[in-house]
Amino acid sequence: MSRPVGLAGGRSDGSATSPGIGPLGKPATRRGTEAWLLGFAAVIMTSALVLVEANQEQELTWAIVWYGLAYFGVFLIAHVAVRRWAPYADPLILPSVAVLNGLGLVMIYRIDLALAAKAEQIGTTHTGDAPKQVIWTAIALALFLAVLILIKDHRTLTRYGYTCGLVGLVALALPALLPRSLSEINGAKVWIKLGFFSIQPGEFAKILLMIFFAAFLVSKRDLFMSAGKRVLGMELPRARDMGPIVIAAGVCLGIFVLQKDLGPALLFFGVVLVLLYVATERFIWVLLGLTLFSVGCVIAYSLFTHVQQRVANWIDPLATYDQPGGGYQIAQGLFGLGTGGVFGTGLGSGRPETVPAANTDFITAAIGEELGFVGLAAVLMIYLLLAMRGLRGALAVRDTFGKLLGGGLAFAIALQVFIIVGGVTKLIPMTGITTPFLSYGGSSLLANYILVALLLRISDAARRPRKPQKPRPQQPAIAEQHTVMVQAPDGPGGKS
Amino acid sequence: MNTPLRRVGLAMLAMVALLLANATYIQVVDADDYRDDPRNQRVLLEEYSRQRGQIIARDGKILAHSRATGGRYEYQRRYPNGPMFAPVTGYYSLRYGSGGMEHAENEILAGNDARLLVRRLSDMFTGRDPRGGHVRLTIDPRAQEAAYRAMVERGHRGAVVALRPDTGEILAMVSVPSYDPNQLASHDGRKQERAWIRWNCDPDSDSGCREHGNPMRNRAIQEFYPPGSTFKLVVAAAALENGATKDTKVESAASVVLPGTRTSLSNFAGTPCPGSTLEAALAHSCNTAFSKLAAELGADKLRETAENFGIGIDDLEIPMSVVPSHLGELASDAELYQAAIGQRDVRLTPLQDALLSATIANRGMAMRPQLVRELLAPALSSLDEFEPEELTGEPALSAENAEVLRDMMIKSEQNTRGAGAYSHLKIASKTGTAEHGARPKETPPHAWYTAFAPYDDPKVAVAVIVESGGKHGDLAATGGALASEIGRITMAAVLEGDQ
Numbered sequence: 002m003s004r005p006v007g008l009a010g011g012r013s014d015g016s017a018t019s020p021g022i023g024p025l026g027k028p029a030t031r032r033g034t035e036a037w038l039l040g041f042a043a044v045i046m047t048s049a050l051v052l053v054e055a056n057q058e059q060e061l062t063w064a065i066v067w068y069g070l071a072y073f074g075v076f077l078i079a080h081v082a083v084r085r086w087a088p089y090a091d092p093l094i095l096p097s098v099a100v101l102n103g104l105g106l107v108m109i110y111r112i113d114l115a116l117a118a119k120a121e122q123i124g125t126t127h128t129g130d131a132p133k134q135v136i137w138t139a140i141a142l143a144l145f146l147a148v149l150i151l152i153k154d155h156r157t158l159t160r161y162g163y164t165c166g167l168v169g170l171v172a173l174a175l176p177a178l179l180p181r182s183l184s185e186i187n188g189a190k191v192w193i194k195l196g197f198f199s200i201q202p203g204e205f206a207k208i209l210l211m212i213f214f215a216a217f218l219v220s221k222r223d224l225f226m227s228a229g230k231r232v233l234g235m236e237l238p239r240a241r242d243m244g245p246i247v248i249a250a251g252v253c254l255g256i257f258v259l260q261k262d263l264g265p266a267l268l269f270f271g272v273v274l275v276l277l278y279v280a281t282e283r284f285i286w287v288l289l290g291l292t293l294f295s296v297g298c299v300i301a302y303s304l305f306t307h308v309q310q311r312v313a314n315w316i317d318p319l320a321t322y323d324q325p326g327g328g329y330q331i332a333q334g335l336f337g338l339g340t341g342g343v344f345g346t347g348l349g350s351g352r353p354e355t356v357p358a359a360n361t362d363f364i365t366a367a368i369g370e371e372l373g374f375v376g377l378a379a380v381l382m383i384y385l386l387l388a389m390r391g392l393r394g395a396l397a398v399r400d401t402f403g404k405l406l407g408g409g410l411a412f413a414i415a416l417q418v419f420i421i422v423g424g425v426t427k428l429i430p431m432t433g434i435t436t437p438f439l440s441y442g443g444s445s446l447l448a449n450y451i452l453v454a455l456l457l458r459i460s461d462a463a464r465r466p467r468k469p470q471k472p473r474p475q476q477p478a479i480a481e482q483h484t485v486m487v488q489a490p491d492g493p494g495g496k497s
Numbered sequence: 498m499n500t501p502l503r504r505v506g507l508a509m510l511a512m513v514a515l516l517l518a519n520a521t522y523i524q525v526v527d528a529d530d531y532r533d534d535p536r537n538q539r540v541l542l543e544e545y546s547r548q549r550g551q552i553i554a555r556d557g558k559i560l561a562h563s564r565a566t567g568g569r570y571e572y573q574r575r576y577p578n579g580p581m582f583a584p585v586t587g588y589y590s591l592r593y594g595s596g597g598m599e600h601a602e603n604e605i606l607a608g609n610d611a612r613l614l615v616r617r618l619s620d621m622f623t624g625r626d627p628r629g630g631h632v633r634l635t636i637d638p639r640a641q642e643a644a645y646r647a648m649v650e651r652g653h654r655g656a657v658v659a660l661r662p663d664t665g666e667i668l669a670m671v672s673v674p675s676y677d678p679n680q681l682a683s684h685d686g687r688k689q690e691r692a693w694i695r696w697n698c699d700p701d702s703d704s705g706c707r708e709h710g711n712p713m714r715n716r717a718i719q720e721f722y723p724p725g726s727t728f729k730l731v732v733a734a735a736a737l738e739n740g741a742t743k744d745t746k747v748e749s750a751a752s753v754v755l756p757g758t759r760t761s762l763s764n765f766a767g768t769p770c771p772g773s774t775l776e777a778a779l780a781h782s783c784n785t786a787f788s789k790l791a792a793e794l795g796a797d798k799l800r801e802t803a804e805n806f807g808i809g810i811d812d813l814e815i816p817m818s819v820v821p822s823h824l825g826e827l828a829s830d831a832e833l834y835q836a837a838i839g840q841r842d843v844r845l846t847p848l849q850d851a852l853l854s855a856t857i858a859n860r861g862m863a864m865r866p867q868l869v870r871e872l873l874a875p876a877l878s879s880l881d882e883f884e885p886e887e888l889t890g891e892p893a894l895s896a897e898n899a900e901v902l903r904d905m906m907i908k909s910e911q912n913t914r915g916a917g918a919y920s921h922l923k924i925a926s927k928t929g930t931a932e933h934g935a936r937p938k939e940t941p942p943h944a945w946y947t948a949f950a951p952y953d954d955p956k957v958a959v960a961v962i963v964e965s966g967g968k969h970g971d972l973a974a975t976g977g978a979l980a981s982e983i984g985r986i987t988m989a990a991v992l993e994g995d996q
Contacts, residue, residue, distance in 0.1 A: 123686040279501040338523050339531025340539050352539045374524040378517055385513045392506050396499050408502050415509040419516060428519040
């Protein structure tokens with residue numbers, strides 16, 4: 002992985018970016034690896050586009066090559082920014098994102114073609130989603146740069162912990178409080194309409210609340226560490242320390258009731274549980290949280306008919322196929338996955354548009370149909386790689402806040418993928434959340450690029466050589482002790 | 498804090514492993530079930546990119562074929578003379594699936610049938626596009642055209658079925674009003690939808706569509722009607738089988754009282770029967786005679802004979818499935834009285850009614866009706882050929898009794914009115930006029946005619962039903978006046994073709 006790359010070295014202007022182990026024993030930045038992998042991602046994306054055009058009998062033009070180059074160019078800008086502002090960041094994270102984003106764009110374009118043909122059949126027209134998603138990608142990358150440039154050190158975020166929490170809560174609650182005309186699209190009251198475009202503040206609230214929880218847990222960590230009563234050999238936390246988890250549960254319930262959907266609530270609650278567990282190192286929190294969640298699920302199931310419907314659709318989507326709000330969509334997704342089989346129908350040769358919401362919630366069904374199990378597995382492995390590299394940054398970083406936030410962000414990606422792909426493939430009941438980087442939608446893309454920028458920032462801090470002459474102001478001593486003890490002085494990445 | 502972080506990493510691994518395992522289950526283990534689910538539209542779309550086989554008539558005339566369009570859906574289904582042959586071909590629609598023969602023989606037409614497998618593999622290696630096989634029907638296009646035009650020109654609603662008595666081959670199957678399958682096969686989605694709504698709307702909610710008369714229902718096999726006097730053939734056969742002769746004395750009164758009630762049942766026009774033998778009763782269609790005869794026979798004997806005519810078989814497929822005809826409960830003598838003249842709960846499909854004549858024409862043995870003569874590979878070599886088959890294996894009546902009944906039917910034909918009574922056709926027939934509806938005396942009756950010809954060497958058997966008194970809704974309509982003409986025209990078309 003650490004092979005020297007001449008091209009990257011040649012282009013670089015600073016000594017810090019020289020490939021390999023530098024003369025002063027500095028760890029390699031591996032920015033060259035990143036550049037090559039980004040090029041590889043652009044090749045994959047361009048080939049995918051060629052396949053789609055060929056199979057859809059579109060005219061093959063040189064324009065495709067320009068698309069590929071433009072795509073590479075955009076990510077090259079991101080790469081240069083990383084080189085400049087986060088030189089030690091993990092080299093696999095950005096290319097993973099580039100592949101997923103590129104594949105998503107190709108899939109959205111491919112479904113546009115099919116929907117346009119379908120619309121022509123019934124005499125209407127279909128406005129393509131792909132151009133809009135390209136614009137969102139550009140905006141997202143701009144935001145990505147802004148986060149990298151503005152947040153020089155992730156620890157400064159701890160200062161804004163409570164602000165983040167407050168803004169996050171307001172963002173979460175805002176669509177529910179605004180009148181329908183300003184906040185409802187297709188029956189989902191989770192939007193803020195801003196003239197030309199709309200955003201889902203919930204996507205951003207997710208990250209803000211994660212920052213708040215990480216900062217809060219770091220500052221109050223010793224409280225949670227203190228023992229309460231012992232019951233059955235396990236130390237129960239004291240009642241007054243239960244505050245945060247109760248708040249988290251309350252917020253989740255709020256999200257759930259407002260959005261009528263379990264997905265975002267499940268995602269948020271899962272991440273908070275992991276943050277609590279990592280901060281306290283006590284598994285009892287996970288047990289407590291899961292118990293609380295199970296109780297919540299049972300209550301939701303008995304109270305809300307739409308939850309019962311979702312569960313029925315999950316148990317047998319073919320049986321509820323014809324019911325209103327029944328298993329039609331999931332069944333269509335399964336038909337697509339089954340038709341794709343192991344190797345898929347080939348990009349552009351399937352019928353993914355048959356599944357409702359093929360370019361948003363069910364984009365993994367489209368991938369499974371056209372690229373087969375092999376393609377779906379590859380996509381899942383890229384997600385795993387992305388999450389694992391994020392986690393690796395969290396393991397290696399020296400401060401508690403960075404560990405918590407990095408771990409939480411990495412887990413958020415994995416959990417989100419699990420919830421949505423699990424829903425599409427009938428592993429768990431379907432809940433509507435987006436597939437990170439793949440599915441169509443601006444807010445999700447923007448938020449996930451911010452998330453990735455933070456992960457890069459943390460991994461940069463993890464691998465950046467320490468400057469011994471200027472020790473940084475430490476976090477509370479108790480919090481820092483563990484990590485300092487287990488860290489090898491020169492072990493970026495550690496063992497994971 | 499690194500220990501819990503590593504455990505979180507393990508949890509992430511586990512989640513992805515679970516997703517992969519589940520995806521394996523869906524896409525590898527269960528994949529075939531999902532792929533082959535009839536609700537999976539992809540299969541139909543896939544079929545559209547392959548040249549579907551033709552449906553051709555007995556003489557090779559093309560009834561349905563696929564034409565290359567050069568569009569997104571590569572082939573479009575065309576039906577020359579769509580409405581005339583629609584009850585035979587069915588339809589094939591992108592949006593609404595398929596029906597009729599298109600549905601019943603879909604495996605062959607689409608090229609998915611196992612019998613086409615070897616050819617499909619060789620097509621794969623030689624690089625030819627796989628194509629569907631063809632279906633050759635038993636339909637005689639001249640008879641079909643004659644019967645269809647006769648019905649449409651007179652403005653009737655109803656059905657005509659013509660059979661070959663000795664093989665059961667269906668020579669004509671007409672259902673009027675009909676629909677144009679070309680419109681359902683259109684690649685213009687709006688056109689498809691308009692056509693589908695026009696021909697399928699719920700008759701209760703929209704008075705406008707009652708005018709269209711539910712054209713997509715194949716009246717010949719999917720609809721049953723009270724058979725009226727044509728059912729007397731079954732009663733007569735049962736009587737002959739149980740010892741009666743053509744000279745057996747029967748009731749000749751103008752009316753009888755239904756046992757256990759005060760309702761009376763009278764002859765047509767309320768006159769006494771011109772004769773008192775079984776032969777005269779059938780020739781003049783005397784109701785009272787057959788009511789008493791049926792009651793004397795009893796339900797069991799009547800049912801036994803009826804079953805060997807095919808009434809009550811519930812899995813008949815031609816290969817489209819045929820609605821089973823039935824006799825009803827026959828619980829009391831009163832019920833038997835009414836059932837004997839084809840009223841009460843007796844219901845026959847027009848196909849079953851044609852089978853009555855065909856069975857008598859075939860010396861008492863009912864042959865299984867069939868619409869497919871041959872299945873052909875894409876290159877027109879034969880895959881499977883139709884072979885005549887006995888319907889139940891038991892004759893409905895003996896050859897001698899069949900001859901006696903035939904002679905009675907010849908006399909009946911001589912008493913039948915209606916145009917086109919061509920003596921040279923040598924017809925044996927029975928008419929029927931069936932009351933129906935909630936207020937039978939005020940509803941125009943269904944007019945029936947079932948016959949075969951020539952009586953000395955039967956080549957064709959027909960059944961005709963003209964619903965509700967025909968075009969003018971005539972309360973005094975009779976089978977003789979309305980239906981016989983159409984039956985004769987149909988038989989003439991078949992017999993002329995044979996010469």
